[in-house]
Amino acid sequence: MSLKVQNNKAWFLVLPVLVLVMFSAVIPLMTVVNYAFNDTFGNNQFFWNGLGWFEEMVQSERLHAALGRQVLFTGIILLVEVPLGIFVALNMPKKGFWASLCLVLMSLPLLIPFNVVGTIWQIFCRVDIGLLGRAAAALGIDYNYTSDAFDAWVTLIIMDVWHWTSLVALLCYAGLQSIPQAYYHAARIDQSTRWNTFRYIELPKISGVLLIAILLRFIDSFMIYTEPFVVTGGGPGNATTFLSIDLVKMAIGQFDLGPAAAFSLMYFLVILLVSWVFYTVMVTRDAEQDR
Amino acid sequence: MSLELQGVSRTVNGQVTIRPTDLRFEQGTINVLLGPTASGKTSLMRLMAGLDRPTTGRILASDTDVTGQPVQKRNVAMVYQEFINYPGKTVYENIASPLRLGSKSRADIDSAVRSTAETLGLTPFLQRRPLELSGGQQQRCALARALVKEAGLILLDEPLANLDYKLREELRVEIPKIFAKSGSIFIYATTEPEEALLLGGQTVTLHEGAVSQFGQTSAVYRHPLNIHSAEVFSDPPMNFIAGNKVGGVLALGDGQAVALGNHSVSLPDGEYSVGFRAHAVSVDPWAADSVRFDCTLTGVEVTGSETFLYVRQQNHQWVGRLQGIRRPAIGERLEVWINIKNMYLFNAAGQLAAAGSDLV
Amino acid sequence: MAQITLSNLAHTYTPEGGQQSDFALKEMNHIWHDGGAYALLGPSGCGKTTLLNIISGLIKPSHGRVFFGENDVTDIPAEKRNIAQVFQFPVVYDTMTVRENLAFPLKNRGGSKVEVQARVAQVAKMIGLDGILDIKARGLGADIKQKISLGRGMVRESVNAILFDEPLTVIDPHMKWELRTQLKSLHREFGHTMIYVTHDQTEALTFAENVVMLYEGEVVQIGSPEALFESPQHTFVGHFIGSPGMNLMAAKVQGNHALVGGHAIPLQGSYGNLSGYTQIGIRPEYIEFCGAEGLPCRIDRVEDIGHRRIVRTEAAGVAIDVVMPAGAPIDPTMTYLHFPAEKISVYKDHWRIEHGWA
Structure with missing residues (x-):
């Protein structure tokens, strides 16, 4: 009797997914790898280019600028959404209607x-017909996200906060719900301040879900494409051209497939690396708590 | 069916949770796993059930090797400390659920469910949902689900721990009767010596993942083979005093000497740890077999029918369990009498060297 | 420290509940002495935790007042009442060390650093935590965590009362004895008023000088362990206290004897002719076997629990338990049960009746 696998039947159920993933992910990824190391002039003719595209991309000022914008955007998003999410979760009603x-x-x-x-935010913020845009104009605020870089950033950040803070809040809320009442009772009897109760009871108990929330928000915001593309199209100028928007411009707009492919591989590796760091932190944290 | 563990051990992340264990349980027996928290009761049960795989050794059911078999294929039922039932199903459907998986006819299932419900006193509640019942009734429902399956092996992991004291007392009396009617092997984990004694059958005492003793419950209680087995089977905890044997004389503590009988004169001379249970303590001079100690009384607890005396003898703290009500003043010097027949001599390795009546 | 007075106290969770059955606690008037050790004993759902939470201030009673000493504290919240509480499951601040845990309530009250450290060291020594003060609380065992929560209560010098909500539930039997004796010696030494909630009679009886027996929201008896054992005022007390509990049997009481299944059992005094539902009760510890006189019985089973034997018998169609000392012989001549008259309690509609002398 085999000591390795308990029930082999389960693998058959996974097979269809594996086949699908092969077609949807692995084969396209291989194509990207192919483009990243070769140069082509069409007709399926490829010329070996080694690490050429990678070198070009690593030194590209355009890419550095996009990366800078991306890091700034993700940083602001996390700094706003995580505390705000926790705050909302703390103040939500615990039960009932x-x-x-x-x-x-x-x-x-x-x-x-x-x-x-x-689309909602694009229209909502338009100065000519948008509710917010018109209101700002009526109040005498000089606001126009299509022409002012700062306004474009503010618009995108508010949009993302509106879209995703709920996720952080809901995860934290679930974590808070699992704290037994006795902890709150004990804190009251100890005359703990509201801040100390948060710091020593609530935060340690929700730190697990909070890490997951931060990871999800990091991945999502670091790969953000659709919303800024629809609202600002990366403009004005290149002010909101984040990594993925830049990538698409390069690949589809300019047909620089080689550099774009090299770029996407590095992009992919960065996200993989950060996710791995998060994963390691979470696993060691759990192991420490089980002890 | 019979269940046998041959050299079974388990190591998780480099830590040994179960040391190599050999045990054999026969059909229709009640077996108690007695040990404190984290002594390996649950780990051992998970191995028996097939939820975990042993690192070494084999598990045999009816003398066939089932070591690699997953739990679904084994004929096993389990009851946990928490009351685990399907909250959305009625008690009837809960009890019937293990049978629905098989090929039994509706009529067979119905009669099996009703007769099991009857033995556990659940007949009036069959149409209710588990959460509408009291804790005791919920656990009865979980027990019924395990029993109705007629599994060869039924594992119960501290099933009464979450119940009120009085309900626990009630079920402790009922459970052995219910078990006796079934032909399964019952494995029952508990931390409480009294529960083991009430269940009877056989007892496995556990200490830090190793079996310290396996035998008839009353035999393990009366004749613990080592200090671990004796300690886990004593509530209140066992009392100890240092003993020094020279020739035919055993000196206890500050010089109370006992002349040893023929059986134990041959023991090697040297230091022993002498243990006795709380009910061996008396404040009235007993028969000729008792030894006197001068103690200081540090506490008294009266339960109405019994008195617990806490006394200090040199650097030892003892608990005595006396029938009736006594209220000596705390801090007072007290003469305490211990019957030699209730003493156990453990050698330096913690093994029983001589017990009770062998001493005189 | 202070005496605790419950004045016309009652509580219902349903806001407009006028019905008697809606009350989690029925009206009660009690005075609990300063420095006393009280146990609130009863099965789950009897209202003992509600009563504890009213005293600690976590619940505001719907009726009546609570006084600590002369002060009416009914409207004062838990954090202002200066009480300490130990919960069923150990509540410690995981990320703090043992020392920080103990210091926390003092720091919150603005104690100076030197004072706090001195007091923490003192309390740690009292409860035997002085060796592990700088270890993080997270990885410690349940018994040590319970000691930490106790320590967090004791660290404040002027606590009015220390409340315990089934504090030994998650503790192994061996550790229970140690923790309980420690509690008792702390009580003797420092004289705090202690209130201990439990469903476990052994814990209640051994811990408290005064046991408050609750049943369906009502205090059915307050008394010493002896009083609860010897003269239970309600059949429920008889049943709940003792292991096994009191044997109760329906009986017809006429003058100075009771009729059980046609057999006359002599009583100590005269009760006249009692109407209503009458029962007699006797503790298993006091029943004697004999060969000829008394209530004929059949022995069903003998259970040996080490320090004593429980004999399960049937007599006059009722199950009757008899407790005998360990090693007592059981023989076939034991065919009758004798109830010593002075040990029999008589109940009318579940409440105890005292006899007259006629």
Whole structure:
């Protein structure tokens, strides 16, 4: 009797997924790898280019600028959404009708497709017909996201906060719900301040889900494409051209397939690396708690 | 069916949770796993059930090797400390659920469910849902689900731990009767000596992942083979005093000497750890077999029918369990009498060297 | 420290509940002495935790007042009442060390660093935590965590009362004895008022001088362990206290004897002719076997629990338990049960009746 595998039947059930993933992910990825190391002039003729494209991309100022914008954007997003999400979760009703209502309302933004979110905000903020744009103009605020880089950034950040803070809040809320009442009672009896209760009871207990929330928000915001593409199209100028928008411009706009492919591989590796770091932190944290 | 563990051990992440263990349980027996938290009770049960795979050794069911077999293929039922039932199903459907997986006819299932419900006193609640029942009834429902399956092996992991004291007492009396009617092997984990004694059958005492003793429950209780087995089977905890044997004389503590009988004169001379249970303590001079100690009383607890005395003898803290009510003043000097027949001599390795009546 | 007075106290969770059955706690008036050790004992759902939470201030009672000493604290929240509480599952601040845990309540009250450290060291020594003060609380065992929560309560010098909510639930039997004796010696030494909630009679009886027996939201008896054992005021007390509990049997009480299944059992005094539902009760510890006189019985089973034997018998169609000392012989001549008259309690509609002398 085999000591390795308990029930081989399970593998047959996984097979269809494996085949699908082969077609949808692995084969396209290999194509990208192919483009990254070769040069082509069409007709399926390829010339070996080694690490040439990679060198070019690593030294490209255009890419550095896009990466800078991307890091800044993701940084701001995390700095706003994580504390805000925790704050919202702490102040949500714990049970009853209002709790259910809050949960439903908060999940709504998460259910809207990305391009629809983009379109909503694109129209909402337009100075000529948008509710927000017109209102700002009426109040005498000089606001125009199509021409002012700062305004474009503010618009994108507010949009992302509106779209995704719920995710952080809902995850934290679930974490908070699992804290036994006795902890709060004990804290009251110890005359703990609200901040200390958060710092020593709530934060340690939600740190697990919080890490997952941060990871998800990092990946998503680092790869953001649809919403800024719909709202600003990367403009004005290149002000909101984030990594993925730049990548698409390079690949589809200019047909620089080689550099774009090399670029996407590096992009992919960065995300993989960060995710791995998060994963390691979470696993060692769990092991410490099980001890 | 019979269940046999041959040299079974388990190591998780380099830490040994179960040391090599050999055990054999026969059909229709009640077996208690007695040990404190984290002594390996649950780990051992998971190995028996097939939820975990042993690192070394084999597990035999009815003398066929089932070591690699997953739990679904084994004929096993389990009851946990938490009351685990399907909350959305009625008690009837809960009990019937293990049978629905097989090829039994509706009528067979119905009669099996009803008769099991009857033995566990659940008949009036068959149409209710588990969460509408009291804790005791919920655990009865979980027990019924395990019993109705007629599994060869039924594992119970501290099933009464979450119940009120009085309900626990009630079920402790009922459970052995219910078990006796079934032909399964019962493995019952508990931390409480009294529960083991009430269940009877056989007992496995566990200490840090190793079996310290396996035998008839009353035999393990009366004749613990080592210090671990004796300690885990004593509630209140076992009392100890240092003993020094020279020739035919055993000196206890500050010089109370006992003349040893023929059986134990031949023991090697030297230091022993002498243990006795709380009910061996008396404040009335007993028969000729008792030894006197001068102690200081540090605490008294009266339960109405019994008195617990806490006394200090040199650097030892003892607990005595006396029938009736006594209220000596705390801090007072107290003469305490211990019957030699209730003493156990353990050698330096913690093994039983001589017990009770062998001493005089 | 202070005496605790419960004045016309009652509580219902349903806001407009006028029905008696809606009350989780029925009206009660009690005075609990300063420095006393009290146990609130009863099965789950009897209201003992509600009562504890009212005293600690986590619940505001719907009726009546609570006083600590002379002060009406009914409207004062938990954090202002200066009480300490130990919960069923150990509550410690995981990310803090043992020392920081103990210091936390003092720091929150603005104690100076030197004072706090001195007091923490003192309390740690009292409860035997002084060796592990700088270890993180997270990885410690349940018994040590319970000691930490106790320590966090004791660290404040002027606590009015220390409340325990089934604190030994998750503790191994061996550790229970140690923790309980430690609690008792702390009580003797420092004289805090202690209130201990439990469903476990052994814990309640051994811990407390005064046991408050609750049943369906009502205090059915307050008394010493002896009083609860010897003269239970309600059949429920008889059943709940003792292991096994009191034997209760329906009986017809006429003057100075009771009729059980046609057999006359002599009583100590005269009760007249009692109407209503009458029962007699006797503790298994007091029943004697004999060869001829008394209630004929059949021995069903003998259970040996080490320090004593429980004999399960049937007599007059009722199951009757008898407790005998360890090693007592059981023989076939034991065919009758004798109930010593002075040990029999008589109940009318579940409440105990005292006899007259006629």
